[in-house]
Amino acid sequence: MSPSRWQYLVNGTALVAILSVAAVVMHSAPDRDLQQSPIRVAATLGEPASGRNIHATVHSVAVAETVTAGNGWAGTTAGLWVVVDLSVEAVVDDVGAALGTAVLRVGDTSYSASTRPGDATVAAVGLTTGIALTGPLMFELPTDVVSSDAAATASLELATNSDPRVDSLLVVPVDLAALEVRENIDVDFPEWGVR
Amino acid sequence: MTEIPLKKHSVSRETTRQLFDRLPTTWLVTAVAAVLLGVSAVFGGLDEAPVEAAAVIEAGDTHAGSELTLTVDQALLIDAFPEQLVIPQKGNRLLVVRAVVENTTNEPRRLSTVPLTSSGAPRPQRTVQADVLRIVGVSGQRAATPPTSILVIDDGSDKVVVQPHVPVELAFVWEVPQDDVKKGDTINVQLLDRVLISEGELTYGGLYGDPVVTASLELVLGDVGAGVSE
Amino acid sequence: MGSAVKGAVEPAGWLKRNRRALLAVLVLLPATLGIMFANQWLGYFEEWPSRPVPAAAGETIEYGNARWSIETSDRVLGDSAAGRERNLPAGSDLLVVTVAVDPTGTGPDGKTDLCSARLEESGRQEATRTWSNTGPISLDGPGPERTSCSSTLTTPYTFDAQFVVPADAGKASSLSVSIVVVEALPDYASLALD
Numbered sequence: 126m127s128p129s130r131w132q133y134l135v136n137g138t139a140l141v142a143i144l145s146v147a148a149v150v151m152h153s154a155p156d157r158d159l160q161q162s163p164i165r166v167a168a169t170l171g172e173p174a175s176g177r178n179i180h181a182t183v184h185s186v187a188v189a190e191t192v193t194a195g196n197g198w199a200g201t202t203a204g205l206w207v208v209v210d211l212s213v214e215a216v217v218d219d220v221g222a223a224l225g226t227a228v229l230r231v232g233d234t235s236y237s238a239s240t241r242p243g244d245a246t247v248a249a250v251g252l253t254t255g256i257a258l259t260g261p262l263m264f265e266l267p268t269d270v271v272s273s274d275a276a277a278t279a280s281l282e283l284a285t286n287s288d289p290r291v292d293s294l295l296v297v298p299v300d301l302a303a304l305e306v307r308e309n310i311d312v313d314f315p316e317w318g319v320r
Numbered sequence: 321m322t323e324i325p326l327k328k329h330s331v332s333r334e335t336t337r338q339l340f341d342r343l344p345t346t347w348l349v350t351a352v353a354a355v356l357l358g359v360s361a362v363f364g365g366l367d368e369a370p371v372e373a374a375a376v377i378e379a380g381d382t383h384a385g386s387e388l389t390l391t392v393d394q395a396l397l398i399d400a401f402p403e404q405l406v407i408p409q410k411g412n413r414l415l416v417v418r419a420v421v422e423n424t425t426n427e428p429r430r431l432s433t434v435p436l437t438s439s440g441a442p443r444p445q446r447t448v449q450a451d452v453l454r455i456v457g458v459s460g461q462r463a464a465t466p467p468t469s470i471l472v473i474d475d476g477s478d479k480v481v482v483q484p485h486v487p488v489e490l491a492f493v494w495e496v497p498q499d500d501v502k503k504g505d506t507i508n509v510q511l512l513d514r515v516l517i518s519e520g521e522l523t524y525g526g527l528y529g530d531p532v533v534t535a536s537l538e539l540v541l542g543d544v545g546a547g548v549s550e
Numbered sequence: 551m552g553s554a555v556k557g558a559v560e561p562a563g564w565l566k567r568n569r570r571a572l573l574a575v576l577v578l579l580p581a582t583l584g585i586m587f588a589n590q591w592l593g594y595f596e597e598w599p600s601r602p603v604p605a606a607a608g609e610t611i612e613y614g615n616a617r618w619s620i621e622t623s624d625r626v627l628g629d630s631a632a633g634r635e636r637n638l639p640a641g642s643d644l645l646v647v648t649v650a651v652d653p654t655g656t657g658p659d660g661k662t663d664l665c666s667a668r669l670e671e672s673g674r675q676e677a678t679r680t681w682s683n684t685g686p687i688s689l690d691g692p693g694p695e696r697t698s699c700s701s702t703l704t705t706p707y708t709f710d711a712q713f714v715v716p717a718d719a720g721k722a723s724s725l726s727v728s729i730v731v732v733e734a735l736p737d738y739a740s741l742a743l744d
Contacts, residue, residue: 216677217679219681219685220680250686251686254715255716256716317639317640317642319640
């Protein structure tokens with residue numbers, strides 16, 4: 126018995142329905158960015174936060190025109206220095222563990238922690254398991270960005286590898302616009318051990 | 321009665337197919353070629369696309385590249401930077417080009433240098449990261465050479481990462497034999513841009529092709545002897 | 551009456567009739583599953599990137615081209631006088647493990663094995679932690695004479711592996727020292743401390 130016109134209609138509708146579901150599934154499948162995205166851990170200023178192999182507490186954030194570091198380094202910049210004081214340690218493993226990603230994100234621009242001070246900043250030192258390293262991170266930012274609207278919702282991102290994909294990333298929101306700009310900040314040399 | 325319409329249908333179909341069969345291949349090929357040439361004419365013809373010549377600028381001019389904006393100030397000779405442990409081999413001096421670099425992208429950009437082989441020549445490798453400035457024609461080398469170290473003038477640090485929209489004054493350092501250059505010589509400095517090919521499937525960060533020269537300038541060498549501490 | 555008899559006979563009859571088939575299923579089904587799983591599990595164990603060769607406290611084991619054992623392990627507390635002398639970070643202890651090595655042979659290049667030592671802590675609820683003996687913390691005072699294996703000695707010798715660990719390492723968990731000789735990977739020696 127050949128299919129009636131009504132059966133043709135039903136088949137056609139079912140086909141269109143399946144095709145549209147397939148299209149929706151294809152377009153909403155996670156792309157490479159989502160598949161490889163870092164695993165974000167929300168943190169707050171002053172509170173400890175833990176990722177897979179990173180445990181950090183951001184103690185304070187300040188803005189200054191010049192910085193003097195514990196090893197005698199004095200830095201000037203065409204913009205402003207944002208100085209972050211934090212304690213960081215590795216949690217399970219110290220193989221190749223360092224603060225590889227220390228990025229201050231303002232709007233869609235990211236600034237990396239300066240390595241100009243050398244040993245005086247935590248960004249250059251390796252980490253060890255279970256023993257915290259307390260010290261400063263310094264970021265150079267343009268003057269107008271520090272007082273812009275986007276600076277109120279800036280965030281500090283910390284991770285152990287310089288490639289933050291598919292590993293824990295601690296995200297600490299900081300309000301840069303609310304900080305007063307100091308003329309000079311003296312920071313201590315990074316120190317090991319509990320505070 | 322049903323025979324006749326059927327026959328007509330098949331006759332017309334037959335005719336079209338027969339027409340195509342009888343079309344000589346050469347006619348078809350010529351027609352397609354003519355269409356392609358016509359389309360290429362619309363897009364500017366078959367000549368080679370003209371390559372933009374690199375701009376020639378003066379010392380002190382600001383040149384905006386694709387990622388970095390450079391202002392090359394001066395070039396000078398100096399014996400060594402002892403504080404920063406940049407000490408040339410015996411018989412060599414340092415040629416320093418001072419430039420103000422501003423990063424115009426949204427990400428910080430690391431400027432690294434080319435390691436030297438034991439004979440003192442730059443190790444031949446893909447130096448996409450290092451190529452921001454090159455000098456040509458010093459000590460008889462016809463190929464443009466990238467710097468052997470890059471220092472921040474303010475504090476002498478050699479780990480140079482240029483942050484977005486924060487201009488920083490840098491010293492690009494080359495090691496040159498003492499006898500090949502002296503005060504008053506003219507050197508040719510090339511400014512380079514790197515070309516982003518794609519985002520990179522597995523690697524983190526973009527994939528870049530060979531750098532292209534976007535500007536060049538001539539500088540007259542000064543000499544500061546042993547130099548003041550920078 | 552005939553149907554009642556029939557009904558009483560039917561179930562037994564089915565089992566009896568299909569006795570052989572059921573027996574076959576009873577044997578073959580576990581065998582199939584067993585073979586499938588064994589294949590997968592053997593492959594899993596084969597492909598482990600590292601396999602420990604365990605040793606209990608005080609035991610000597612053979613690994614690579616030498617025999618290994620732990621001679622002594624000393625814990626210098628951070629708040630003791632010795633700890634302060636060496637400038638240990640606050641809240642950390644120094645664990646010095648003396649490893650006795652008895653080389654029994656040489657590698658293909660004629661040299662005895664080089665090794666790297668790590669301290670592993672297991673048995674905690676949280677993830678296992680490891681420390682390397684070449685960490686970024688530098689201590690005051692003279693360090694031990696030998697901190698790693700020698701590639702020239704062929705007589706028994708000892709080396710001291712120093713680990714700076716947090717004060718709670720080893721409390722309520724067990725510590726062991728893993729010795730890795732690169733040529734002997736994926737096997738590594740895991741010597742328990744106590």
